[in-house]
Amino acid sequence: MFATVLLAIVTLILLIIYLVVGQHTRKTPPGPFSWPIFGNQFLMKRLIREFGGQHEAFLELSKRYASDVISVTMGNEKVLVISGSKLCETVLKNEEFDGRPWNEFIKLRNMGKKQGITMNDGGEWKELRSWMLRTMRVFGFGKREMAQMIRKELTLLLNEMNTEGPHKLRPLITPTVINVLWFLTTGESFSRGERIESFIKLMETRAQVFDMMGGLISAFPWIRYIAPEFSGYNLLCTLNKELKDFLMETIIEHKKKYKPGSEADVIDMFLHEMKNHGESSPIFTDDQLVILLIDLFLAGFTTTSLTLDFLLLTMTVYQDVQHKVQKEIDSVIPRDRLPEVEDKAKLPYVEAVISEVQRMWPVFPIIGPRRVLHNTILDKYAVPRDTTILVNMYSINKDPSIYPEPHKFMPERFIKNDVFEPDTYSLQFGKGRRRCPGEVLAKSALFILFTGIMQKYNLRPVPGKGPNSVEIIYGLTSSPKPYEALVTSRY
Numbered sequence: 001m002f003a004t005v006l007l008a009i010v011t012l013i014l015l016i017i018y019l020v021v022g023q024h025t026r027k028t029p030p031g032p033f034s035w036p037i038f039g040n041q042f043l044m045k046r047l048i049r050e051f052g053g054q055h056e057a058f059l060e061l062s063k064r065y066a067s068d069v070i071s072v073t074m075g076n077e078k079v080l081v082i083s084g085s086k087l088c089e090t091v092l093k094n095e096e097f098d099g100r101p102w103n104e105f106i107k108l109r110n111m112g113k114k115q116g117i118t119m120n121d122g123g124e125w126k127e128l129r130s131w132m133l134r135t136m137r138v139f140g141f142g143k144r145e146m147a148q149m150i151r152k153e154l155t156l157l158l159n160e161m162n163t164e165g166p167h168k169l170r171p172l173i174t175p176t177v178i179n180v181l182w183f184l185t186t187g188e189s190f191s192r193g194e195r196i197e198s199f200i201k202l203m204e205t206r207a208q209v210f211d212m213m214g215g216l217i218s219a220f221p222w223i224r225y226i227a228p229e230f231s232g233y234n235l236l237c238t239l240n241k242e243l244k245d246f247l248m249e250t251i252i253e254h255k256k257k258y259k260p261g262s263e264a265d266v267i268d269m270f271l272h273e274m275k276n277h278g279e280s281s282p283i284f285t286d287d288q289l290v291i292l293l294i295d296l297f298l299a300g301f302t303t304t305s306l307t308l309d310f311l312l313l314t315m316t317v318y319q320d321v322q323h324k325v326q327k328e329i330d331s332v333i334p335r336d337r338l339p340e341v342e343d344k345a346k347l348p349y350v351e352a353v354i355s356e357v358q359r360m361w362p363v364f365p366i367i368g369p370r371r372v373l374h375n376t377i378l379d380k381y382a383v384p385r386d387t388t389i390l391v392n393m394y395s396i397n398k399d400p401s402i403y404p405e406p407h408k409f410m411p412e413r414f415i416k417n418d419v420f421e422p423d424t425y426s427l428q429f430g431k432g433r434r435r436c437p438g439e440v441l442a443k444s445a446l447f448i449l450f451t452g453i454m455q456k457y458n459l460r461p462v463p464g465k466g467p468n469s470v471e472i473i474y475g476l477t478s479s480p481k482p483y484e485a486l487v488t489s490r491y
Contacts, residue, residue, distance in 0.1 A: 039073030
């Protein structure tokens with residue numbers, strides 16, 4: 001009996017030595033002890049509650065282990081989390097990290113198909129992304145019609161804000177952003193009404209469900225088989241079908257009207273490729289087009305609308321900054337003219353405010369995930385092929401060696417000698433071969449919409465109600481806590 005107990009103790013000691021010390025001899029990244037089945041799920045939940053948001057939890061672990069590369073087990077999968085500007089850029093720029101994982105959660109996001117440009121990789125992805133870049137140059141920002149469309153939507157938004165009093169701003173700005181993307185995609189606009197509202201509700205509900213069940217089904221993909229209702233799996237499948245049906249309805253209408261040589265939008269250009277490549281093409285298919293449209297709307301709608309929401313909330317809270325923004329706008333743009341993209345160069349403070357809001361409150365504080373395409377070395381650590389990597393962009397945004405007083409809102413940090421200096425460390429739109437193809441369009445839309453609102457209206461906290469600070473809800477994305485602003489006309 002004594003020998004058995006002694007053997008068990010020795011075995012336990014050797015196991016601890018193997019887990020704690022062995023990782024260094026094998027040159028694998030440090031990280032917390034991983035429990036069977038649950039991995040680091042409970043630790044992460046506690047750190048998120050304590051520090052606020054997964055990105056803050058990862059940053060805390062990076063500090064504890066004094067490493068910009070840490071290993072965290074999510075369910076039964078080991079994931080590497082990268083912090084710091086140098087390593088984040090290494091991962092984003094080097095082709096060996098260009099892959100995408102293909103787990104149950106991403107399969108749900110992509111409706112079971114490894115297609116599109118966001119959660120895809122390999123030769124087909126490269127061809128499709130090149131096509132998307134060419135198309136965006138034509139329709140995204142290469143034509144004046146797109147800028148006119150943004151200004152048209154701005155006019156509608158300003159009219160909706162014209163009733164003075166407390167306003168919930170997000171329901172007003174969301175249709176505006178959706179319509180800019182819808183015009184790019186379909187060549188026409190939603191009219192304000194039932195159809196756009198149903199599309200917005202579908203997109204927002206799907207995003208909320210992903211936020212709620214993302215961690216659960218990512219960590220325990222098998223749970224969808226034993227608890228499909230509780231895990232949100234059934235609801236997501238229903239929402240996916242509704243979204244696909246909605247988009248296919250538009251695609252079918254385009255097919256009926258399509259005439260070769262008269263392409264006027266993204267769908268037309270894709271139909272042109274389908275005709276040229278024939279039915280045997282594995283790339284230019286109906287299913288591929290559906291996923292591509294989902295990629296466009298998820299990336300463009302989410303990032304632009306939430307960033308604009310953060311900007312307007314910030315103006316409501318920081319009244320002194322709002323006054324400086326409006327003073328600069330008034331010095332450049334006449335009252336009877338809406339903003340244009342060409343005004344950017346003359347409005348350095350406006351540009352600085354946008355950059356600072358994106359730094360302080362990024363919509364996606366963690367970007368990725370990436371899949372390692374072959375065995376490699378990252379910061380002295382061995383990284384096996386097919387390892388999943390998450391990039392903690394937030395770690396850069398709050399780095400005091402890059403941004404002095406990083407927790408302080410200071411737009412002036414991006415102005416030198418009265419000239420706007422772009423944030424060269426920003427990963428807002430990614431870097432490398434996976435850099436967002438719609439970056440220029442997104443920046444143009446954000447600038448015109450934000451500047452146009454500030455030109456016409458004052459935003460103030462509602463007396464006795466606020467908001468008096470920027471409060472955030474964290475999920476797969478970061479978004480402002482719902483708020484109302486007191487809107488008054490400036491003229």
